[in-house]
Amino acid sequence: MNSRRQISPPAERIRREGLFRKGGLYLIALSGGCDSVSLLFLMKELAETEGFALHALHVNHGLREEAAADEDFCTELCRRLAVPVSVYREDVAAVSKRDKISLEEAGRECRYRRLREMADVLLADAVLTAHQRDDQAETVLHALLRGSGLSGLCGMEKWRPFGSTELIRPLLGFTRAELEEYLRGKGETWREDASNTDEGYTRNYIRRTLLPQMEERFPGAAEHVSAAADHLREAGKTLRRLADDWLAENARGDVLSLEPLSRLDPGLLFFVWRQFLARTGLRDLTRVHFDSLKELPGKPAGTRAVLPGGRSVIREQEGLRLVTENERPEPETLPRLEIRTFPRPAALKIPDTPYTKWMDCAIITHDICLRHRQRGDYLILANGKQKKLARFLVDEKIPLGERDSLWLLADGPHILWVVGHRLSYAARITESTETVAEVKISL
Template structure:
């Protein structure tokens, strides 16, 4: 018995070092009191001296079980017996699921990770240890296959992702139950793990046993091997995707990524789709994961789309086909309007700052250095209130030196200004019309002439990220 326990411990320490990259420091441990988390905490406790690690156990009541108080009492007793600090917290999972309009499983998982991350940061922990086993990996891979997935989904869970570690991925649940029995340890049983209301439970109690009985007795190991092979392929794809994204990148901010379409087109379609998926994950901060249907629509746009056509991802993000580039961004910025008094500075969030001087007399030596973002105009021609706003459909103005007026749309097209930039260009206007298309051109009516006696100095400072 002791020999088996020592073998499990030796494999566990090897996994901690080689798979999870642990060589000391503080670890926050998710501890529910169930068999997997109990085995995890016990093995980590045994390894404290050998690996020079400190442990902080965290128990979370998800508000779903009548026996939650008994679970808490059990976890408190275990941590007292093993001389470990324990933090307890509570989630209102049902309320969060209703608010976010998501499943109870998803709300519980996301809330749990949020609290664990909070305590890891508060205690300056190197890692968060989770009790996922090889069985959990098999269930995850099957769930992803049933939902529809690619290489990344087949890879399942990783040994380490950022600061989350899963040192039990190399162990089947039966091994850990035997380990606990050999060590004389009791554990808590969560009755919600038996409920067929949850997809994972149906996979665990119905699908996996049927696959084991009728197709492959070693299905759990086989699915774990599939995940490992897929993880290697995914690692290569991620590296290729990252290099392709950097090579194609023209511009990047929190809300927009612009890719060179000619360089982008030189890659195989499989790499193109992964580049779009990666860019979308960055822009959405991981909130949106593109699926197979999304990628079909992306491919259709790239193959047959015209300039100005878009593909939407949910209600917040989109991909736009533009002149010489592909734009992945949050949905177009809302139109903006700001009043600006003479002698005042106005900030347009996400765009920049516009300054309009007080009227000043014209002098012979007054001139500006060449700049797209500074202009002098005839103050007497600026009638009424000054408004700074975004472009509106049908806007017209008289470009400096031109024979007459033209629409801003045609003006932008003539100047080859990309579609994705046009909505971000401020217009300085007054009762008489557009004074300045910022960074581009003033209206001919407001130019400084020999008859000009009073000037306004207009300036724009672009926000940089």
């Protein structure tokens, strides 16, 4: 007999996606509007049947006369549902003025900052926001009307990294009408933001005028726009993976090889730059920045493209180097390499530590050295075939920013040991091994 407590069809739709773990803690962004109130009720249903905990967070922007009433509504709702809630009051107008951004952007910055902070305090498994399918269509149309590239047209992802945790949007498959129907069926109310009727805001115009007209002329328009964004997002993932593969072969630390870059397909070039610069936290780049980077290979050596955050890319003779103004790189210290040999014992008890390995001494030559990766490096696999080191690092999901700092025990281009990770199959101890070499690295 199934002992699972009966849940509503909308909650069951979310449950089937397997987004939440038993024993987890999830932080909900709660504004008091229809979408976030629906999310709170749906997650409350699932928390009781799936065995996880909730915490809500409300940010009072201090912009509207109704802000205090919104705050009271949220705290009372959470009290009624026995969901802990944290409330923050922010001077969004002051943030907007200080940072020279719109009130909408400032409000978003304040909310997301508080969500990141609270997620850290609670050690939350994820932050949940109530974006739904109509929001997705608005986001994509807004990006299209602003002339955004592929990244903007991909819309919002259901899951993405968020500070030290992740952000999940469980309602992206629901329409606003479905959520309203869900709450009305429960006899519940929500708060309405009067500013959402002001069509002076582009997103409000898209929501209130453009999308309804599109739906009238093309029924299902919002769903189709969202579906198109899903397809574009998959294409974007493929391009990012191809860009990562290219960088694994052609990036060395903060330098891009010039000759391969000049042969790169223009459709991939944007993603190569985007992935390369994202390693340093540079994400909010404009088309002007990318245009200057695209032109840089054709400029004389010494020319630089200026980027935000005090960073630049400089054209060198054979590469393009990312630099930070007034940077002073620390001199690198070579790790200590110790090799001890002894006869192969009858009973093998090979140490399972990341920085000590046993190898067949026959593989050790006078040409071995400890170094960082170079073009042409490879490992030997169990099937005896060679595998490019660059491909190995991608498959092992070693972060791009760490690959150039990995220490390698190398015999020419043959990598005997990716220190801290993998030993080449050719270096393993076998029945025919006569002498064991214990190789120890002290970082």
